[in-house]
Amino acid sequence: MSPRPVKLNKLGVLMVGAALGGLFAVGLVFQIGLFDGTGSGSQKRALSSLLEDERNTVEVFDASSPSVVNIDPSPSRKDIRWASGQREPGAGTGSGFIWDDSGHIVTNYHVVEESSAVMVTTFDQRRMRAKVVGVDPSKDIAILKCSGEQGNLSPVPLGDDTGLRVGQKVLAIGNPFGLDHTLSAGIVSALDRELETRGGRTIEGVIQTDAAINPGNSGGPLLDTEGRLVGMNTGIVSVSGASAGVGFAVPVSTIERVVPDLIKYGHVRQVKLGIRFLPERVSRRAGIRGLAVGRVMKGSEAEKAGIYGIRRQGAGLTWMGDVVTAADDVPVLNRNDLLNVLDRKQEGDVVVLTLLREGGEVKVRVPFEIER
Numbered sequence: 001m002s003p004r005p006v007k008l009n010k011l012g013v014l015m016v017g018a019a020l021g022g023l024f025a026v027g028l029v030f031q032i033g034l035f036d037g038t039g040s041g042s043q044k045r046a047l048s049s050l051l052e053d054e055r056n057t058v059e060v061f062d063a064s065s066p067s068v069v070n071i072d073p074s075p076s077r078k079d080i081r082w083a084s085g086q087r088e089p090g091a092g093t094g095s096g097f098i099w100d101d102s103g104h105i106v107t108n109y110h111v112v113e114e115s116s117a118v119m120v121t122t123f124d125q126r127r128m129r130a131k132v133v134g135v136d137p138s139k140d141i142a143i144l145k146c147s148g149e150q151g152n153l154s155p156v157p158l159g160d161d162t163g164l165r166v167g168q169k170v171l172a173i174g175n176p177f178g179l180d181h182t183l184s185a186g187i188v189s190a191l192d193r194e195l196e197t198r199g200g201r202t203i204e205g206v207i208q209t210d211a212a213i214n215p216g217n218s219g220g221p222l223l224d225t226e227g228r229l230v231g232m233n234t235g236i237v238s239v240s241g242a243s244a245g246v247g248f249a250v251p252v253s254t255i256e257r258v259v260p261d262l263i264k265y266g267h268v269r270q271v272k273l274g275i276r277f278l279p280e281r282v283s284r285r286a287g288i289r290g291l292a293v294g295r296v297m298k299g300s301e302a303e304k305a306g307i308y309g310i311r312r313q314g315a316g317l318t319w320m321g322d323v324v325t326a327a328d329d330v331p332v333l334n335r336n337d338l339l340n341v342l343d344r345k346q347e348g349d350v351v352v353l354t355l356l357r358e359g360g361e362v363k364v365r366v367p368f369e370i371e372r
Helices: 052-067 252-265 280-285 335-342
Strands: 013-015 068-073 079-081 087-089 094-098 104-107 117-121 127-136 141-146 169-174 182-196 202-209 221-223 229-237 247-251 275-277 291-296 311-313 317-319 323-327 350-357 360-367
Touching: 052 068, 052 169, 052 182, 052 221, 068 104, 094 229, 104 252, 117 141, 127 252, 141 252, 169 202, 169 229, 182 247, 202 229, 202 252, 202 335, 229 252, 247 252, 280 291, 323 335
Parallel strands: none
Antiparallel strands: 013 229, 068 094, 068 117, 079 087, 094 104, 104 141, 117 127, 127 141, 169 182, 169 221, 182 202, 202 247, 221 229, 229 247, 275 291, 291 323, 311 317, 323 350, 350 360
16 A cells, blocks of 8 residues: 655655744854864774764765765745745755766755746855746756856765665765764665645655764765765655654655756756646536546647547537546546656656546557657
8 A cells, every 4th residue: 555645745854955044043053163074093083993884874975975065046036935834044055966967957946936046056165156947846856057157076886776675775865954974874864755746746756764864964965885976855744843753755766767857958848748637626616536638739649539529519418528547557536646657757658547438448548748
């Protein structure tokens, strides 16, 4: 049985790239020195003296930290909604990771959604301006492009989330509460969760972890024990606004599908099926389960496949069109269900639609195009 969807608006899942303005006014004093990754004999034990699991954690951090950046959105963001629902003044902070040696950086859309340009700080404390070059709010993904002299950039190695197992160790690196390049470790707590974005779309295949994720961690990488990217830390379930051991990461497979379009086009190209569906509220009032086809575009692949919409005959007599009830045998109750199936397709692929037609069930194969 599939896990129940995790709904942001119902379970209180918080996007963790929250603002940090006024955070240190609570009376806590931190004495923090910049860590350059070198250490000394008096500051840390020799690597050879550590336990095997400790050595692995240290090695992953040392190898992966240069791929992680801190993101400081434009100070034009006048107020940010804090985890408690109150508003705090000042700029927010978030995390990101280097995608390629051309200066592209991946982060969460909610970290930069009100900004066109941001400041990026690398592991060696270089500060660079970056502009937002592409966003996909439906997957909470954004792409930044660094400008000016970039120096050596270290892209994060990509992993594979399809082979993850519950109980597997994972590590998160990010900028919680403004504390740059903070490491937390945990396990994969669950797989195949669904995370609802602000736009109402759901991200499928989301990874649940108990690695500590806090405000400022948004956009940072979730890594396996070989230092490969398996997800992007995005949200938490919390009453207090801080980590409660229930965090969520967008899977790397989703990121890999979205990023090339964002870099090339600035947005994700939409699938063209050639179908206009009836508004879901209309279908629900009529007691229809599925997506009711309202209109099929002339010359479209849907028309060639024999799909038809509402028809009128005689003196205003209306005949109900097809109703899409499944796509590739995945049940379709709403538009979001269909889009999640199509998201996994490439141009030239075929989707098999199950249709309810005049009380019977038929299946049709529909090739689809991607908009230019």
